[in-house]
Amino acid sequence: MITTSSAMSHPAPLPAPLPGTPVLEVEDLSVEFRTPKGVVRAVNGISYEVHPGETVAILGESGSGKSVSVQAVMGILDSPPGFVTGGRVLFEGRDLLGASAEEQRAVRGPGMSMIFQDALSSLNPVFTVGHQIAEMFRAHLGTSRKEAKEAAIELLDRVRIPAARERVNAYPHQFSGGMRQRVMIAMALALNPRVLIADEPTTALDVTVQAQIMELLKDLQRDTGMGLLLITHDLGVVNEVADRVLVMYAGNVVETGTVDEVFSDPSHPYTEGLMASVPAVEDKGKRLQPIVGTPPDLSRIPSGCPFHPRCPRRVLEGAPPGRNCRDDVPLLLPVGSIGRASACHYREEVLRARRTGTPA
């Protein structure tokens, strides 16, 4: 925490939560887009919790609804066409979706804050980075212009931007991609949020810079004890930094659990497919196996299990009652150890098949 800045000596105007409360709780959240060409169901009832100091990753391909779901949580969904059609978003136990627009706004910044994939387009091109960071202090705490600028310099320093005092007056386009993402992070962390949502924070960056940014995020999380909600399609990033993971497909959570369990022992064929499509050192020389087909159009989600048209383990003919992959929608149900769940009719079989090494 920045202790030297007088701006930071005023805590953000948020009540202290009961101990043990998750910093962010999402319950059965659904989002749809109403467009002239029909309704697109982007998120279909997903639930998760983020505790202080914890990193939760939402993993999925583009179009799986992962970005939309966090925009709804942040309350920055473009509406219309986007609408939250159900569920609750609890920030430190308080329901945000039912709160007034003004109350929601007050949480954004000091409570929850967010960084985006493309820092160049996400920063305003006509204001200096210092101005954009200082704006957080000025808007939420009413800090004076001069103090806010000093605080901005400290933040730039903290995200390890060299020569922060000079760079504070530069415009976003004058930074490199990695440095710009650091500016975004500095801005998001300005008011010491309790939870940071990072939407594909490293996707647009070079591989070497990606690692630096993730390392910076981890360090800052350790310092501040904030919760981190990480949206990504990068399995490697999840593996390295996340404690728990939600795998999303076509607007649904198809599998969830600790990263160790889910990655070493997937219980959903989609997760299996994701693992098989990544090169691993021990598999050197073997062919990678991509998942066939493409993610479904969210305005025409397949019947039954949304993954069934692409699923190598699907059971259609002679399926037991209620477990036909084309007709019956699988629910997210517990599997394996406590806290794990999978939305596959054959989750136990998938787990067992992998353990015994036999294909289904």
Added chain:
Amino acid sequence: MGRYIARRLLLTIPVLIGASFLIFAMVYALPGDPIRALAGDRPLSEAVQAQLRAEYNLDDPLWLQYLKYVGGLLQGDFGTDFSGRAVLDTIEQRLPVTARLALAAVIFEALIGLTAGILAGIRRGSFFDNLVLVTTTLIVSVPVFVLGFVAQYVFGLRLGLFPTSGIGEGWYSYVLPGLVLASLSLAYVARLTRTSLAENLRQDYVRTARAKGLKPAVVIGKHTLRNSLIPVVTFIGADIGALMGGAIVTETIFNIPGLGRAVYDSVLRQEGAVVVGIVTLFVFFYIFFNLVVDILYALLDPRIRYD
């Protein structure tokens, strides 16, 4: 920046020369005899005609006439009309009138155009948005001189609110003609603002501003508007020059003794020197304001670099 301005200034020289030669050639090279026109029905003796021709260099080849003219221009001599009055006098007397008219027009253009455009752009698809769309379409469709008559008829003759002719009532006289002169640009500014605002509202940085927990008024009024106004401000700036050149119709209808009216009268009387002088001045203003806008652009948008 300095080097950019210098280069731009250099580039304007051939344009200014080209434009003034174009006007000069049209006025002096094409058929039509100014001396005879001047004489009208009165017979002029051959000797007098020849003397007049010599006085106005009308017997020289065109390029020489032009060179002599430019030579005069460089010494601040715009020539004289047939009654012997210096063209520069006419300009000095009439420029303030046209400048006031153009200023009135720009104020209307900015005030009304921006307000309508911003309100429409924030709430796309609303009643007001559609009202702005329909109104601007209508304004653009009605030729300026027709709009002038409508304004005179409704506000002048029927309601008696504004004078319809001349500049006898000071600034008040410029309200109606200023509005009419501004009409087309005003509609364009409203539409440009609306489109630009709507486009910028979709940008990622607006989402960021909302994620920062800023008030909606700040998200739109500061972050979005600051970007949306860049093309609008530059359009308005460049339009000042165009408005002066376009004042010919408005000044004629409202009987305003400005430069446009002077061009109109001189063209009908075939007063070549006056036409060439004033129209060259119009071209100069047009180029000048475009240059100003280019510099303005760099100040408004930090991404623009001129080197």
Added chain:
Amino acid sequence: MTERPPTDRATGLATPEHGTDQPRTERAEATLEAEVAGSPAIEEASLWSDAWRSLRRNPFFLVGALLLAVFLVMAAFPQLFTSVDPRSCDLARSAEGPSGSAWFGYDVQGCDYYANVVHGARVSVTIGFLAMLGTLALGIVIGSLAGYHGGWIDSVLARVTDIFYGLPLILGAFILLSVLPERGVLEVALALVVFGWMTSMRLVRSTVVSVKEADYVQAARALGAPTRRILVRHILPNAIAPVLVYSTIYIGTLIAAEATLTFLGIGLQLPEISWGLQINSAQTRLRDAAHLIFFPSIFLSLTVLSFILIGDALRDALDPKLR
């Protein structure tokens, strides 16, 4: 890898490929082939059919098309609208107001004003189309010259364009017409072309430049396609949409410009029948015979409006991004 909200997909911009179980790589190759082989054709087809679908539902377009149809018929066959001879006049009826027998009243000469106003459509529409065609021809020739060759030709033409931009359309045409010995339909159209070709030139030039740099044209060139073939097959189809939108709106501007010049006394001359002349001869009668200004103004404005409505609708339909 950008994840966009599905709205974009729903507008038909994003997902041309759902539902196929083809592996990614094969499909990518197929698309690449199609692009090299002539993707404009494919894009064009859906562009125009999509555009037509959105036009049919656009009330502004329907109003504009109806108005335009009326004025085109009026220009071609004025007898369908009135059986009265516009030139049979009775000075005793000078400037009489509208009545049951003469809907628009009588002009200063005592001629039936409705017949005169109806017959005025022809020159306006003729000059509009004539000047637009001339503008387009000049714009295409100069624009493709500048865009395709680039280099010093481009720079010189750019300066020439700047020179003409310095002179407003009305002012330039006004001066040019004042020195021409004759001022008929052709002369007025010519004056409007001479001072109005610049925008169409820039439009064509920028299309040519952008298409020239496009990957599929580079590919066609790499495969040895001759220059003219590239121009005709790839560049022209891409230029059609913007040029069409521009010319439709511009005809309206030209019709208004002609009326303005004529009104200023420097365009068409009597005994031509035109809205500009009618308004010109009535301008001193605003106080006592406002209908003489009112009726031709309405017809003139509606004609201009029809072109602008259609042009706006076309732009929205052909370029969904601008909506």
